[in-house]
Each structure stands twice: as C-alpha cells, then as structure tokens.
Amino acid sequence: xxxxxxxxxxxxxxxxxxxxxxxxxxxxxxxxxxxxxxxxxxxxxxxxxxxxxxxxxxxxxxxxxxxxxxxxxxxxxxxxxxxxxxxxxxxxxxxxxxxxxxxxxxxxxxxxxxxxxxxxxxxxxxxxxxxxxxxxxxxxxxxxxxxxxxxxxxxxxxxxxxxxxxxxxxxxxxxxxxxxxxxxxxxxxxxxxxxxxxxxxxxxxxxxxxxxxxxxxxxxxxxxxxxxxxxxxxxxxxxxxxxxxxxxxxxxxxxxxxxxxxxxxxxxxxxxxxxxxxxxxxxxxxxxxxxxxxxxxxxxxxxxxxxxxxxxxxxxxxxxxxxxxxxxxxxxxxxxxxxxxxxxxxxxxxxxxxxxxxxxxxxxxxxxxxxxxxxxxxxxxxxxxx
Amino acid sequence: xxxxxxxxxxxxxxxxxxxxxxxxxxxxxxxxxxxxxxxxxxxxxxxxxxxxxxxxxxxxxxxxxxxxxxxxxxxxxxxxxxxxxxxxxxxxxxxxxxxxxxxxxxxxxxxxxxxxxxxxxxxxxxxxxxxxxxxxxxxxxxxxxxxxxxxxxxxxxxxxxxxxxxxxxxx
Amino acid sequence: xxxxxxxxxxxxxxxxxxxxxxxxxxxxxxxxxxxxxxxxxxxxxxxxxxxxxxxxxxxxxxxxxxxxxxxxxxxxxxxxxxxxxxxxxxxxxxxxxxxxxxxxxxxxxxxxxxxxxxxxxxxxxxxxxxxxxxxxxxxxxxxxxxxxxxxxxxxxxxxxxxxxxx
Amino acid sequence: xxxxxxxxxxxxxxxxxxxxxxxxxxxxxxxxxxxxxxxxxxxxxxxxxxxxxxxxxxxxxxxxxxxxxxxxxxxxxxxxxxxxxxxxxxxxxxxxxxxxxxxxxxxxxxxxxxxxxxxxxxxxxxxxxxxxxxxxxxxxxxxxxxxxxxxxxxxxxxxxxxxxxxxxxxxxxx
Numbered sequence: 001x002x003x004x005x006x007x008x009x010x011x012x013x014x015x016x017x018x019x020x021x022x023x024x025x026x027x028x029x030x031x032x033x034x035x036x037x038x039x040x041x042x043x044x045x046x047x048x049x050x051x052x053x054x055x056x057x058x059x060x061x062x063x064x065x066x067x068x069x070x071x072x073x074x075x076x077x078x079x080x081x082x083x084x085x086x087x088x089x090x091x092x093x094x095x096x097x098x099x100x101x102x103x104x105x106x107x108x109x110x111x112x113x114x115x116x117x118x119x120x121x122x123x124x125x126x127x128x129x130x131x132x133x134x135x136x137x138x139x140x141x142x143x144x145x146x147x148x149x150x151x152x153x154x155x156x157x158x159x160x161x162x163x164x165x166x167x168x169x170x171x172x173x174x175x176x177x178x179x180x181x182x183x184x185x186x187x188x189x190x191x192x193x194x195x196x197x198x199x200x201x202x203x204x205x206x207x208x209x210x211x212x213x214x215x216x217x218x219x220x221x222x223x224x225x226x227x228x229x230x231x232x233x234x235x236x237x238x239x240x241x242x243x244x245x246x247x248x249x250x251x252x253x254x255x256x257x258x259x260x261x262x263x264x265x266x267x268x269x270x271x272x273x274x275x276x277x278x279x280x281x282x283x284x285x286x287x288x289x290x291x292x293x294x295x296x297x298x299x300x301x302x303x304x305x306x307x308x309x310x311x312x313x314x315x316x317x318x319x320x321x322x323x324x325x326x327x328x329x330x331x332x333x334x335x336x337x338x339x340x341x342x343x344x345x346x347x348x349x350x351x352x353x354x355x356x357x358x359x360x361x362x363x364x365x366x367x368x369x370x371x372x373x374x375x376x377x378x379x380x381x382x383x384x385x386x
Numbered sequence: 387x388x389x390x391x392x393x394x395x396x397x398x399x400x401x402x403x404x405x406x407x408x409x410x411x412x413x414x415x416x417x418x419x420x421x422x423x424x425x426x427x428x429x430x431x432x433x434x435x436x437x438x439x440x441x442x443x444x445x446x447x448x449x450x451x452x453x454x455x456x457x458x459x460x461x462x463x464x465x466x467x468x469x470x471x472x473x474x475x476x477x478x479x480x481x482x483x484x485x486x487x488x489x490x491x492x493x494x495x496x497x498x499x500x501x502x503x504x505x506x507x508x509x510x511x512x513x514x515x516x517x518x519x520x521x522x523x524x525x526x527x528x529x530x531x532x533x534x535x536x537x538x539x540x541x542x543x544x545x546x547x548x549x550x551x552x553x554x555x556x557x
Numbered sequence: 558x559x560x561x562x563x564x565x566x567x568x569x570x571x572x573x574x575x576x577x578x579x580x581x582x583x584x585x586x587x588x589x590x591x592x593x594x595x596x597x598x599x600x601x602x603x604x605x606x607x608x609x610x611x612x613x614x615x616x617x618x619x620x621x622x623x624x625x626x627x628x629x630x631x632x633x634x635x636x637x638x639x640x641x642x643x644x645x646x647x648x649x650x651x652x653x654x655x656x657x658x659x660x661x662x663x664x665x666x667x668x669x670x671x672x673x674x675x676x677x678x679x680x681x682x683x684x685x686x687x688x689x690x691x692x693x694x695x696x697x698x699x700x701x702x703x704x705x706x707x708x709x710x711x712x713x714x715x716x717x718x719x720x721x722x723x
Numbered sequence: 724x725x726x727x728x729x730x731x732x733x734x735x736x737x738x739x740x741x742x743x744x745x746x747x748x749x750x751x752x753x754x755x756x757x758x759x760x761x762x763x764x765x766x767x768x769x770x771x772x773x774x775x776x777x778x779x780x781x782x783x784x785x786x787x788x789x790x791x792x793x794x795x796x797x798x799x800x801x802x803x804x805x806x807x808x809x810x811x812x813x814x815x816x817x818x819x820x821x822x823x824x825x826x827x828x829x830x831x832x833x834x835x836x837x838x839x840x841x842x843x844x845x846x847x848x849x850x851x852x853x854x855x856x857x858x859x860x861x862x863x864x865x866x867x868x869x870x871x872x873x874x875x876x877x878x879x880x881x882x883x884x885x886x887x888x889x890x891x892x893x894x895x896x897x
Contacts, residue, residue: 034480035433035464035487041480061877062480063436066513068862069887073512073897078632081665082509088437088534132440135447145571151447152580156719158444159712166596166610166679168536169440172665180670181605184592193714207570213563231819234795234851245819253769253826307603310629310671320770320798320815320828331798333815348798348815356854382437385877451581479879502634505660505690509634512894514887515878530686531693533663541584543686550688 027054032370034062042381044358044374048367056362058355064385071345076102077310079342080172086349086383088169090129092121093325094347094383095174100255101321101332102176105314113302114178115256120191120294121164121173122323123287127157127198128169129326130280133378137277138209140371141218146209153201156194163187176312178305188295199288202281210278219274223361223373226271233357237328237350238283238378241267242275249324261293273369276376280326311340327351327378351384417556424468425548426456428496431467433487435520436474438501438534445537452537457544469496469547472520474534475503475510481523488524496551498543499526502533509533578720587721588708595680598669610664612682613657615700617644619676622653629671636661637668642697648674654697660690680704749791749829757783764832772813772830777842780833784814784848787829792821796845797828799855801863803890809834810863812842814852835865844870862888 026049033043041062047055067086071079083098084091096118103110110118131154138146158168164183165171173179209215225233230243240247248265250258266282268275316338322331328350335344354377361373434442445452457469470488488495499520502508510516520526527550530543582589593608622639630637639653646652655668655677669677682704687693713722750771754761760779764772775783787793793816802811814831818824835842844867845852856867857876864886866873875882885892 034483035431040439041434041436061477061879062483063475063477064479064515064877065475065477065510066515066887069892069894070510070513073894074632077667078629081633081663081667085437085509085533089440132443135443148448151443152449155444155447155449155580156712162609163592164607166608166666167664168444168534170533170663170665172667180666181596181607184607194712194719197714197719204570204573207566209567211563212567213560216563231794232850234797234849240819247819247825303604305604317765318772320830322797329797331815333798333800333813335802344800344802346798346800348800352854353851356851448580449582450584454581454583477879502659502661502663505693506658508661509663511635511661512896514884514892514894528686528688529660529690529693531659531662532683532685533665535686536683538584538588539683539686542684545585546686546688 026050030367033059040381041385042379044362046362046367046370051366051368053362053365053367053370056359058358060355060381061385063382067386068345068347071342073341075311075340076106076176076314076342077308077312079345080175081170083347084170084172086347086386087129087325087327087380089132090125090326090380091169091171092118092125092165092174093129093323094330095172096122096255097321097323097325097330097332099174099176100323101319101334102314104319104321105317105334105336106176106308106312107315108177108306108308110178110256110306111303112257113182113299114304114306116294116298117164117179117183117304118174119257119261120183120291120298121161121171121179123291123294124157124161124164125171126287126326127284128154128161130284131157133280133326133375133380134205137375140375141215143209143212143215146205149201149205149208153198156198160187160191160194163190175305177308178303180305182304191295192292195288195291199285202285202288205281210281216274218369218372219272219277219376220270221272222369223273223276223365223376224271225357225361229360230271230357233360235328235354235357237324237326237354238279239276239354239357239376240328241265242279243271244269249322249329253322255321255323257294257297260297261290263290263293273372273376276378280378313338313340314342322348325350327380327383328354347386349383349386351379351381352386355379355384420556421552421554424494425551428457428469428544428547429467430469430471431464431487431491433470433484434473435476435480435484436501436503438474438504441534441537441540442471442473442500445540447537450537450541452541452544455541455544455548457548464490465492467491468494469498470524471498471500472504472524472526474501475508476517476520476523477515478517479515481517484520484523496528496547497524497526498528498530498540498547500530500535500540500543502531505529505531577718578715580719580721582710582721587710590708590711591681595678596666596669597678598666598672600673600675605666605670608679609681609683610666610679612659612680612685612695612704613668613700614678614680614703615655615697616676616678617642617654617697617701618646619674620646620649620654620697621674621676622649622651623674624653625671625673626655626668626677629667633665633667634661634663636663640697655700656694656696657700658694659685660693681708749787752790753783753786756786764830769826770828770830772832774832774834777833777835780831781843781845781848784816784831784845787816787831788848791818791824793818793824793829794820794849796849796852796855799852799859801859801865801888803837803863803888805837805890808837810837810840810865812859812865814845814849816849840865841868842866843868846870862886864889 027047030046043059045057131150135150165173246265246267314336318335331348333346337343504520507518591609596608596610597606627637640656710721762774797817798815816829
C-alpha cells in the first residue's frame, strides 16, 4: 500500500513541480505551415500565451528558386519566362518593370500603340491578381461564397487575357520593345462588355462581403498599423495606402502612358485590417475605369513592337525601374556590363517588403485574427522568395 | 458414407474450399466496387509546393468545378487524403516536407505531378535550389504538363488517374 | 450600417443567384473555342498573331533544320532537341527536326518567334497528360499532326449573367 | 564599369526641372556636409547614385534620413566584383514623407572587402532594411555588424556551400 501511495505522491509532486518550475509552459509553440489550409508556401513560427500571440517569426524560402542567379546566365529575352514565374497571375506587371529597365539599358522606345496594349494587359492582370487574392481571403475567413464568386468572375478577365496573349496566366506578353502580338479582331467590344459586367459584379461583392457584419467584426480595429509605423517599416502598395499614405507608382512616377490617364489614388485612413482588405477592392474599381480610358485613347493603327534581336547588347550602366503591381512597388535593379546578359539583377518585390510588417502586427493580437491579418498583407509567398 | 464426408477434418476442407470460391466470386466485383468508390472520392492534400496552386484554385472555381467528378475537393485533413498533387517546383527546403506529408498519408495514395517544374524541373534546370522533378521524392502516377497546366489538362490528368485506379487490383 | 440590414442585404444579394445562369463549362463534353488556330509569328513584320499557346505544330515541308528554335529554348527550358528524321527534304540537308519534351516545355512561344521559315507554330491542343515521362516527348512526326478541331463554346453575356454558349 | 571619380561636371543642369533641382540639392549639400567622404557616381532624372566609404555609411544614411526624409529602403542588394575583390552594397532609398521626393530614388552605395566582408548595419536607421540585410548576408556572405539576426533565411537550413550570389558559385552546366 505504502508503495502505491508513495508513487502517487511522487507523481503529484513532480507534476506540480513541472508546471510550477517552467514558466515557459505558459507559452505554446505553434508552427503554421507549410502544410496547412491557410498558409500556402509559407511557415510562421508562433508562440502563444493563452489566446494571445507573443512571438511571431516568418520562415520563408520554401519556394526560393534562385531567379537572380539564374538570370545572370540568360540573355535579356530568355530571362522573361522565368522572371514572370514568381507571380504567375500578375505576370504582365512583373515583366513590365523588367521591360522598362531593359528598354532604358538598350535605348529603345516602344511604339505608342504597344504602350497602350501593354498597359491594358497590366491592368487586366491586376484584376486577375486581386480577384484571386480576394477569393483566398474569403476562404481564409470561412466565407465560401467569396471564394466562388471572385474565382468565377476572374475567369472573365482570364478569358480576355487569353484572347490577347495566348495563355491563361503566364503571358510572356510584354517584352523589351513593346508587346509580342497585337490584340485580336473585335477584342475592344468584348473587353468593354466583359469589363462592364465585371464592374456590376463588383458592386455585389460589397453587399455580400465587405458590408457583411461578420467580416466587419473580424477585421475592423484588428491589426492596427498607423501611418508612422507603416512608413518606418517601409511597406508598400495597398498596405501602405490603407495606412493613409496616398502613394501609387502610377501616379508619383508615371511610366508609359499612365500620365495621360485620369485616375484617383485610392487610400483609407482607418489603418486596420479592414482597410487593407478594402483598398485592393477600390483599386479594382479604379482599374476598370483605367481600362476603359486606355481602350478609348488607344490608337487604332500602328506597330506594337520594336523588334530586338535575341542577343541584343545593352549599354554598360545600371538602372532601377519600378511599376505598381498588385502588391505594391515592384522594382528591378539591373547592372549591365555591356554584354548580352545582365551582370546582376535584383528584384525588389512588394511581398518581400510587406512581410516585415507581419510579426509587428501579429504580436499582441489574438490567434484567431492571424489568418485575417496575414492574408490582408497582400502577400504572395513565391514572389517574396523569388 | 455421409458420415465419412461430414467428419470434422473434412468440414474444414469444405469450408476453406467454399470460402475460396466465395472470395473468387466476390473479389472482382468487390474490388470493382471499392475502386469505384475510390475514384469518386479523390481528396488531395493541401500542400502547395509552387505556383501551380493558382491554376489548382481555378480548377475548383465555378468555371471548371472539378467537384462535378467527385475529386479535388480541397481543404481535407492530411490523414483522410489519398491524393497529393505536387503543385509545381519542389525546392530543396520543401522536399523533406513533401516526403513527410506523403509518408503520413494512409494507403492507397496517388501522386499527380502538375506543371513542368514538378515533372522535370522545367525552367529551373540549372537552379541551385530546385530538384529535377517530384519523382526524386515521391513516386508519381500521372504527369500533367504545362506551365502552369490549364485546368482542363489537370482534369484530363485526373481522368487518367481514375482510369488507372479502376484497372488496379486491390490487395 | 445596422447589423440586421447588413445580413439581410448579404442574403438578398446571394439569393438573386438562384435565377442566374450556370457559368460552369461542362468540360469533357464542351470545349472552349479560342481566337485563332494558335499562336503564330510573322517574321517579316516582327510581331506575332494572337492565339492560344498550346502544343506545337511542325510543318515538315518548311523546316530547314536551322536549330534556331533549339538555340532560343536553350536558355529557357532546354525542351527542344534536334533529332534525325528519315524523310528527305530539299530544304533540309541535314534532315534534323525539332523534338519537343513537354515535360520541360513552358509554352512561352519564344521558339515560334525564333523560326524565320514559318515552320513552327502553336495549336489549340492542350490535352497532353500522360502516365509516363516518355509519353510527353513528342517526335517530329507527332508534332506534324494537326489537332482535331473541336471546341465551340465561349463566354456569352445574357440577361441572366455570363454563361458558356455556342 | 563604375565611374567612381567625383566630378561636378557630371551633374546635369536641371534648373528647369523642379524634381531634379531638389535632388541635385540633396547631393550638393550631402557632399558639402561630408567633405571628401561622398562621391557622386551618376545623376539621371529621378535617380542618382552616391558612393560612400563603409566607415561613414551610417552617418551619411542618418543625415539623409533626418534632413530630407528619405525614410525607407525600396530595395537593397549586393553585387560581387571578383576582379576588384570587392562587394558592393546598394541601398535604394525612397521617401514617403517628403512629397517632392516621391518619384526619386537615391542609390547609396558602399563597398566592402570580399574576403572579410563586413559592413555596418543600417537597421537602427531604416527598420525596413531588416529582411534585405538578412538576405544579403545569406546570398553574398556579408556580415552586418549590429544586425540582430545574421542567420539563414531563404536557403535550406543545411546549406553548406558558398553564398550563391557570389560569382565563383557556379550553376550546374553553366
């Protein structure tokens, strides 16, 4: 008998000691991803105290493919297919700034009609990216309709882009010197009808998703990043604009034909997750306006491409060109030594800059808010990893 | 005479013979039934290895709606899945995780390699961080080419996989 | 906005879709119709002709075996290799023609841009899935086959929303 | 390739263009403040590049941030120059506060020795540089003094090769 009692006492004593001695037991380590319905190609190490996150450390690099090193071994045209892979559903924009940089290094100017076609493709791609982002945001918050509607309406835009470029998502459409092919016959009318229909559908998103009291409760006042913090962290794109800084590369440093286009920079001052989720939606509405203007102002005739040979040589020098992509400023820093290949190529992407804000926003918030905060950062893991 | 036939040793033999006949009679239809069940409940693991996940998402969109065929219903739990779609590039950092996920899945399990990167490494043939294809990590049943493949191609690949399952013998 | 109004509006906007047309493309029965016969390139003008970038088509009577497509693909995916063919053509002294490995091909179409003799185009064929890797390698003879012409459905706009129709 | 000598003849006369006037003012005053420590490499519309010694990197960055409101890092990269046995580090500075400087990007460049690559971290001046510096440490092997986390980031945990963006790291088959 005594032995059993002793044992029980011993166990109780040990158990009490363990829970007492180790304060770290209060903290639980969570590793979210890479196999997790709400993570994607991304892992985040989180420590929670009860329900509150006290430590967050993003562990990225699951899709790091060494694009910057690879591009040193390919010529300027051969670089296009692999450089657009980081964001395949926003591939015109990621090649747009590359094209601008190479055009500057080679010293050519695309024809005017080519510039318009490229801008149309870029705006359509922004719609494709943002609708996909919105669909995943819907499924993150458990709103299945918001997965189905944007993915369905996204196909309208993908259909347009496919007619225009020849592939659903990886277009390889914008090249240094313009675009690869002219728009097909009666594209203009089709584009206008589908964009008008898409815009009508966008209004319905507001009713079912953005004005939905459940979404409001999950996002309003959650993950606040005020203006000073946003500037300090150097975030970009919709995350920055949601914090009350009206900064859009299309406006502040217009490239190609954007200085002829009349549009507003959409921004909000509420600085919370709802603002970060709402600004891309406002951007989509603005994109529809821009596309209509571009179609209207586009010259009917003319060449679309200044043909360059595959092994074109660049002037020695360096350049930094950027465009406004779906996730913010997307810059290419290219150093050329006068050969047919870049000496060094650096992609500065919006995702890589925005992910810095994730630990800042997560620490102190509740675990249940993690998906809402994480995906509202407009983060696409592959683009950050490159 | 009858007594000889029905002694305990003989009964054992009869029963075993009868069960052999029964198994033979049942095996094929039963296997067919089990396979039939399997092909219409292909549940994939939600492990995104690369950028083909965008077109995987598009495949479950209202336009293509693969759930019409009872497959690719995403967001299942790992332990209840029988299909893993390798969605693109397998990097060195992701490869151990991919194998880990594959090992945790219950038998029978099937693998679809989606996209050029998952088949041979594709564009990243000389990259320092990309493996030349998913079949160096997991055995692959069906290859779906494209970069990324159209959702139609993925659906066609799933039809091929269904055909393969239909013709396989259950153990 | 009031919470109750928000819910009612959300439900209302969803309910409207009961009467909307089905957007789904019934894939194996119906196939999409594309703009043209596939992506083509006009070397004289220096611009392409819009079209879907699917499997390639090789015109044996025009291919000269100049390897420009293979050189273009060298830095992209190394999908094209030049192989010997049995046929004899006047313009193709070496009798070599491209063979494409679709396990590597990324359908960027830069090989089509590189071809100066109108010999290599792309088609609307996209159904290429296979059980083994070797089935993905298309020989010049296989590449010469014109895909069967089907696909007649495209997105249409109606009063009850977008749908796929003829 | 790099024109490192400092000559004011390179300055484009930009008295008409407002943007360029501001940017040349920045560079002029910076050069006046840090006598001999800053060299102008080039100046183009909305882009310019200055070169500083690694010792004075932090004070120049601090001066640029406090005086002109170049408050965040757009991009940061390193480039390997094996011929000169040096690694160049570029900080692309931009501004959100100063509205006139919105389109402007200043490339703040410095060079460190290739064998013993060590540079001062700017993390206390620009918090936005944190992940960029971690990436540069990993990809080029430049140790940042003062950075709390010089550790693997993008590459696999068991990476035991050269830093991949150095020029003597060869890709297979190239």
